[in-house]
Structure formats: structure tokens, C-alpha cells
Amino acid sequence: MELLLVLIGLMLAAVVLVGVGERLGLPWPALMVVFGAAVALVPGLPDEFRVEPDLILPLFLPPLLYATAQRTSWAVFRARWRTIALLAVALVLVTATAVAGTAWVLIPGIALTAAVALGAMVAPPDPVAVEAVAGQVAIPRRLIAVLQSEGLFNDATALVIFQAAVLAAVSGDELSPLGLGVRFVAGAAGAVLIGLGVAWLARTVLGRLTDTTGRSALTLVLPFATYLAAEEVGASGVIAVVVLALQLRAGADADEAAERLTQSSLWNVVELLVTGLAFGLIGLDLRQVVTAAGDELPRMLGHAAVVCLVVVGVRTLWMTAAWTLLRRTDDAAAAPRTGREAVLLSWCGMRGLATLALALSIPVTTASGAPFPHREEIVLVAVSVLVVTLLLPGFTLPALVRALGVDDEAEAERRAEKEIVLRARRAAMATLEFERRVQNLPEEVGTRLRERVERLEAVLSGETTTEDDRNRVVAVREAREKITAAQAAALSAARGEVLAARREQGVDPHAADRVLRRLDLRTVLLD
Missing domain, CATH: 1.20.120 (Four Helix Bundle (Hemerythrin (Met), subunit A))
Structure with a gap:
């Protein structure tokens, strides 16, 4: 009963904060971060409140990835495959490597596998945060599409690295870069096949369902079923869910007007409640982390500040290099093509639910029963990166867009x-x-x-x-x-x-x- 009351309270608070954000003109994901931090200070909450780590990713990622992927199309991915590869794969690898090296140097005694897990955790920007923060500002949709495409697939890259690193840290084995590469390629290929297969099966079943409520209920269950099926066979659940959403959207019928309106409202509600739960739960976990840190908290926060600078710096350097290479290209889908776009894409690397879910899913103990190495500091650093990369852009992005004059380009999209x-x-x-x-x-x-x-x-x-x-x-x-x-x-x-x-x-x-x-x-x- 206690768990149920906490979950309901978190969802109710999320609804209220969305209304407050609309009234104040502030992005609700940024307010959710503030709320999550405030939850950690609420007296009377249970000290040992925790959701099982194995349930975090299957509960949070499938519905949010599915909802976000429905807003894009296969055509966008075909036009931007080079950009997606550079951002969703290469940039994630570079960021994870830079953060892992920084953590390995800064944190005394941390295992390389634990440092890599931290790097994978903070590497992927979040498509939900991008849509909710940047989507409310007059940013060209071309740039938002780049950020969303990056966010949909970078979770898959980060998740493969994270799971391999955590497994090695728990078992005491070593990481194999070759094994990681093979696992990623095989997992991605299997996930595409699973996503396409489930989409075909879903279309067959939906064709025999005439009730709009039943059809909407099926689409609500599908992301979870697809994610679990892919993970069960060693494929990428993230990619499988994204492929499912894209394929179902591509096969939409013109006469499904009522169903589209119903499902749009349904998924907006699901996004809101799941996001609120995620940020509330990280607040509850943060209190335990702060308590466990004790007198070491100032030192840990210092390390977190350095990691934040590394995360922002790597993205800025990457976007600057991409602008240098792409500014003379004729590809209309390429980004960034101007210095203003490079600054904007650098500033919009908001971390969000993927980072939250991965932080919460870190096991408490290893296979030997010993505590997971430096778990409290890893979670604290991850949350610090989330706060810096989400709050700062969330509250300053409108002013930055006006200063850069990027909002002038929105007329072309109208x-x-x-x-x-x-x-x-x-x-x-x-x-x-x-x-x-x-x-x-x-x-x-x-x-x-x-x-x-x-x-x-x-x-x-x-x-x-x-x-x-x-x-x-x-x-x-x-x-x-x-x-x-x-x-x-x-x-x-x-x-x-x-x-x-x-x-x-x-x-x-x-x-x-x-x-x-x-x-x-x-x-x-x-x-």
C-alpha cells in the first residue's frame, strides 16, 4: 500500500507541474528535475523505497520510445542516416570513452568496467526531453528532427555498452571491444527483424479488431511485449520498439481518423505519467545516495562537475568538427551547416529518461555479494549530468534562440x-x-x-x-x-x-x- 501511495503521489505531482510549467512558460522536463530533487527532501518517505533494478528499463523505455518514434518516419531516417550514425553511434562511443577515462582518473580505486558503465549512462541525449524543451521554442524542425533521430537510436548504443560493463563489473570479467561490436551488430539486426515481425502481426490483428478502445489497448501493450521479446533473445529492445513504431505509423490507413485521435491522447498521457514517475523515483534514490555519501559528498560533487564539463565539451567539439565538414555540403538534411546550428545542437544535448533508467538499474551488489563498486558516486555523477544538461538548456534555450536568430528559419517550415x-x-x-x-x-x-x-x-x-x-x-x-x-x-x-x-x-x-x-x-x- 505504501508503494502504491507513493506512485500515485508522483503521478499527481507530475500533472500539477505540467500545469505550472504551462502557466509560467517553463519546460516541464526541467521542472520535473527540480521536483525529483525536492522529493528527496520530503520527510516521512521510506528510507529503503526502491523499485527492482531489473524492472526499471522495461517499465520506462518502451512506452516513451514508442511515443517519440511515432512522430518521425522512415523517410527521415533514410535522409539522415549519416547524421544518425555519427551522432547515435560515434558520438555516444566518444562520449562514453571520454567520461570513462575521466572517472577512472578522478575516482580512486574505481574499476574500469564501472567507469565505462558511468560513461554509457551519461552519453545518450534523450528524445523526450528534446521534444518537450526544444519543441516549445521556435527552433527549425529540421534541427529538432536531427536531435530526435539521434535520441531514438543512441539509447541502443549506450545500452549495449552499459549492460556489458555492468555484467563485467558484477561478474569480475573483462570488457572486450570486439565482443561489444559483435553484440551491437547482432542485436541491432535481430531487433529490426523482431520489430518488423511484430508490426506485421499487429497489423493483422488490428485488421480484425473493430473496437477503437481494443485497438488502442493493443498498441499500448505492444511496446512492452516487443521490448521484452527482443531482450529475451539477446537483441536490442530499444531498436525493436523504434522499428515497431515506425512500421506501424508507415502503414497507417487514411480512414483511421478516430483511432489516431484516441491514440494520440492516450500516448500523451502515458508520456506524462511515466516521465513524472521516472524523475520522482530518481529523487527518492538520490536521497539514499546523498545519505550514503556522507562526508564524501563535496568530493563527489567536485568529480561530478568535472564529468559535466567533459560531457558538454565533447559534444561541443563534435558539433564544431561536424560543422567544419558539413558547411560546404549540398545535402539539405545535413546538420549542422552553420555556426549557429552548431551552437544550438551543442546546447541541446539534454540527458533524460535513459540516463535516469540506467542509473536506477545499477545493481546494489555483485555476484559475490559485495556492494557494487562506487555505486553511490556513479549515480550521483549521472544525476548531476542530467541536471546540468537539462536544467541549463531548459531555462536558457529561448534566450539563446533569440540571440542566435535561428528562429527566423522557422518561417521556411511554415x-x-x-x-x-x-x-x-x-x-x-x-x-x-x-x-x-x-x-x-x-x-x-x-x-x-x-x-x-x-x-x-x-x-x-x-x-x-x-x-x-x-x-x-x-x-x-x-x-x-x-x-x-x-x-x-x-x-x-x-x-x-x-x-x-x-x-x-x-x-x-x-x-x-x-x-x-x-x-x-x-x-x-x-x-
Whole structure:
């Protein structure tokens, strides 16, 4: 009962903080970090409150990765595969190596495996934090798409390194770089196959389910099932969930308007509650870490400050080098292409839920029963990196965007959204004209329908009851059914065109989703 009360309290606090963030104009992930730290100081909470480490990753990562991956598309990944490889793989490896070396030098007696685990823990920026913080600022969607793509796949790289390092630290074995490489490639390939297979199976089952609630419930279960199935066979659960989300989104039907609206609301709620729980739990764990550190806390915080500088410095140097190489390229999807973009991408390396989940999942003891080496300091350093990389950008990003003038580029993306709207309109009008000719509807039917609806309202209110009025009612109903059918067909064509545009290379999925949501709302209102 005590555990249940704490979890409910954390979720309620998350909802309240989101409202506070909206009122103050502050990003809610940054407020969640402050809340997580405050939770550690709440008197009366159990000292030994802890969620089993083995449950942390399967509980937190699948729903959040799935929700974030639904906002992008295969076309984006095809266009940005070089950038993703450099950021999600190479930069994670470089950051993990730099942090591991720094920790090995700074922390007396720390094992290399434990240092590598710390490096993997703080290496991956978080796509959820990027969307929630940067998405509220007038940053070009092209840059946000780069950050999201990086965040979706860098977790897989970091997780492979982290799990191997923790396993070696627990068992006392040594790390093998060759073994890590083979494990990553094999795990990624297996995860892609699992993600595609589950997506195909899910589409088959969804095709036989007619209830919107049941279909939404299935999609809620799928990320967890896919993640666990992949991890069970030694594949990457992270990649499997991302592939599942991308494939299901790519196969979306134009006429699933009500389902899309339902699932969008569902996943927004899931993201909020899971994020709130994660940051609240790290606060509870942080109190135990601070208590265990005792008199060593100032020294540990000094080490954490150095690691934070290394994390930020490595990303800054990487983005500067990438700008130097890419500024003369003709690839429209490449980033950063300007010095302003390099500064912005460097500042947006927000750590988040992956770092939280990995920190909480560190085992308390090794296979021999001894305490995990330097666990308290490792968790403290990881939380410090999260606070620095999330709070500072979260509260300063709007001012930085204005200072750099990057928000001027957002106008080009509004034009891109306008182009999608025009495509949808052309498809709708073409279908509407076809339906008008097939059903032999006159041009002035709209005006006549409005007049007859006015008469219909009078009839329904009991003001007229003549045979002539009843005949008019029948005529209006027939005309309305034809108009409704024609409008439904036109809206279906518009949705199909938007979904086709979403799959094309160079089209921003976020812009397409905004247009699609408006069409879905209009369709539901029509129904």
C-alpha cells in the first residue's frame, strides 16, 4: 500500500507541474528535475523505497520510445542516416570513452568496467526531453528532427555498452571491444527483424479488431511485449520498439481518423505519467545516495562537475568538427551547416529518461555479494549530468534562440506545412468534383441545402406539419446524405495525400501530423 501511495503521489505531482510549467512558460522536463530533487527532501518517505533494478528499463523505455518514434518516419531516417550514425553511434562511443577515462582518473580505486558503465549512462541525449524543451521554442524542425533521430537510436548504443560493463563489473570479467561490436551488430539486426515481425502481426490483428478502445489497448501493450521479446533473445529492445513504431505509423490507413485521435491522447498521457514517475523515483534514490555519501559528498560533487564539463565539451567539439565538414555540403538534411546550428545542437544535448533508467538499474551488489563498486558516486555523477544538461538548456534555450536568430528559419517550415495543406486541398477538391458528377449534384446544392436545413429545423421544432414540408424534409435528408458521402470521400482523399506526403523524403513528419490531426478532427465532427 505504501508503494502504491507513493506512485500515485508522483503521478499527481507530475500533472500539477505540467500545469505550472504551462502557466509560467517553463519546460516541464526541467521542472520535473527540480521536483525529483525536492522529493528527496520530503520527510516521512521510506528510507529503503526502491523499485527492482531489473524492472526499471522495461517499465520506462518502451512506452516513451514508442511515443517519440511515432512522430518521425522512415523517410527521415533514410535522409539522415549519416547524421544518425555519427551522432547515435560515434558520438555516444566518444562520449562514453571520454567520461570513462575521466572517472577512472578522478575516482580512486574505481574499476574500469564501472567507469565505462558511468560513461554509457551519461552519453545518450534523450528524445523526450528534446521534444518537450526544444519543441516549445521556435527552433527549425529540421534541427529538432536531427536531435530526435539521434535520441531514438543512441539509447541502443549506450545500452549495449552499459549492460556489458555492468555484467563485467558484477561478474569480475573483462570488457572486450570486439565482443561489444559483435553484440551491437547482432542485436541491432535481430531487433529490426523482431520489430518488423511484430508490426506485421499487429497489423493483422488490428485488421480484425473493430473496437477503437481494443485497438488502442493493443498498441499500448505492444511496446512492452516487443521490448521484452527482443531482450529475451539477446537483441536490442530499444531498436525493436523504434522499428515497431515506425512500421506501424508507415502503414497507417487514411480512414483511421478516430483511432489516431484516441491514440494520440492516450500516448500523451502515458508520456506524462511515466516521465513524472521516472524523475520522482530518481529523487527518492538520490536521497539514499546523498545519505550514503556522507562526508564524501563535496568530493563527489567536485568529480561530478568535472564529468559535466567533459560531457558538454565533447559534444561541443563534435558539433564544431561536424560543422567544419558539413558547411560546404549540398545535402539539405545535413546538420549542422552553420555556426549557429552548431551552437544550438551543442546546447541541446539534454540527458533524460535513459540516463535516469540506467542509473536506477545499477545493481546494489555483485555476484559475490559485495556492494557494487562506487555505486553511490556513479549515480550521483549521472544525476548531476542530467541536471546540468537539462536544467541549463531548459531555462536558457529561448534566450539563446533569440540571440542566435535561428528562429527566423522557422518561417521556411511554415511554408512547408502550407504546401502539405495545399496538396491535401487539391486531393479533396478533385475527389469532391468527382463525387458531384457521379451523384449528379448541382452546383447550387450547398445554398439550397442550407435553406432546407433552416426549414428542417422549423419542422423538427413542431412549427410546420404540412405534407409539402414533410416532402422537403425527405429531399433535404437525401441531399444531405449525398453531400456527407461526397465530403467524407474528399476528406479521405486529403488524408491519404497527407499520409503519402509523410512517407516522402524531405517532408517533415511533424508538419504532416499537424495537418493530419486537423483533417481527423474534421472527419470525426462530420461523423
